[in-house]
Amino acid sequence: MHKKPKKYSVFSLVKNALSYHENWKPAWRSPRPKKEYDAIIIGGGGHGLTTAYYLAKNHGLTNIAVLEKGWIGGGNTGRNTTIIRSNYLWDQSAALYEHALKLWEGMSQELNYNVMFSQRGVMNVAHNLQDVRELKRRWHANRLNDIDCEWLNTEQVKEFCPVINTSQNIRYPVLGATLQRRAGTARHDAVAWGYARGADAMGVDIIQNCEVTGFDIKNGNITGVETTKGRINSKKIGVVAAGHTSVLANMVGIKLPLESRPLQALVSEPVKPVIDTVVMSNTIHAYVSQSDKGELVIGAGTDGYTSYSQRGGFNIVEDTIMAIVELFPLFSRLKMLRHWGGIVDICPDASPIISKTHITGLFINCGWGTGGFKATPGSGWVFAHTIANNQPHTLNAPFNINRFSSGELVDEHGAAAVAH
């Protein structure tokens, strides 16, 4: 058995500073896979790691493994623009994302790991009459669901975010905005590392560089997986593989309503604090915030075709930058430092699938599309409940896979926000 990792505190910081920070212990182990586990989670991103963490913490299931084909947090967890909010239109989504937001609020304390969660507010800007109507509708829907939301007129937008261009003579003038003050950003890598450390401390094996290449099913029951590190047995397997979910589902003959597309983001050179909130615009398809390092973090829309290449078209970047520069003319001379793409799995109704499957013991959590990061803790929480009890939590019951046959879609297209 391994020793529990030491608690991080100001004393451990001072102690390690005296030894030039050369004696920090690894935050999690790198064990060899055992022959058998009580449960296996495929995918070591935020959602997979939180699933393992809550399986151990809430359901006492500690003999579990997280299998990751690359390194943990190296997929979409490390490729998003770290925006966290819960101002969704429909009741089902609002409940799910609000549950996640409440978990974010206590996360750093719970994990003893600073995830740099910053409730700096998220502003969704309206540029035409239709935007104003849609956003006001969402504002009222949020109020009815006890989710904090405010409507700001143009002057209030300018007051809240002074660098925004509120001139009414531009192509897409700012006519108002909704503001969720409890929303904000977090450090995405820290979320993966914090949950990995927390899960590892409870005995979860995190196995990196281990790709699943096949499943073993006997009489409709899942019995194990084939991996690049050999066969591993388990009667419960959760697939949390984001863009590659269809690839895994194809191995067991499950057809999913997913399309995997590139979603790009980019960051600028670091500058002094200039924007202390998150600004999103659905109409002109851009969102921007400033990281603690000072870089502007800018997100784009998805490329319009299926791809697993983790890169997209420059025309998408150009469109996004045009929109950002019109809204924030003072950003026009900033140089962009890095640019990347992630592969997001998009459902026809832009809502996730967190569900059992027709194969006993096989569960899937996918379809988070362009907005999965904000749901990281909530997704793991309800998926762990689904795996442990073999039935969905009330929060994820509406997000079952059968909704595409029954017609009970949770249609957040256009209703949710940017790129949904």
Added chain:
Amino acid sequence: MFIIKCPNCGEREQAEFTCGGEAHIIRPKNPPELTDDQWADYLFIRQNNKGLQLERWNHFFGCRQWFNVARNTATDEIIKIYNMGEKAPIVEIEEPTTPSGEPSIGSGNFSTSTNTAKNK
């Protein structure tokens, strides 16, 4: 970003085109008799392959004509372009060695090796 050779206009940037999704999905001949699952299959279920994918594309900012494209979604390489109504071609592509692995070129990630697989 990749270049698509439009059958009418020649080589143009992908930004001029829109992707119409998976090709060869046949509209049901007997809609009133379809079960809910069959409707779901027709409306929503997609192959979403990593590797060879057959798609419909439209030269939206050009001749506005539709055509079919056989494309490797792991690398974005276009293998073959053929007309609407034609049967799916049999083509060979280079696939990653493992199902979720990375191809040797064309990906934002690195890979170690590849093999060649044939489309059935």
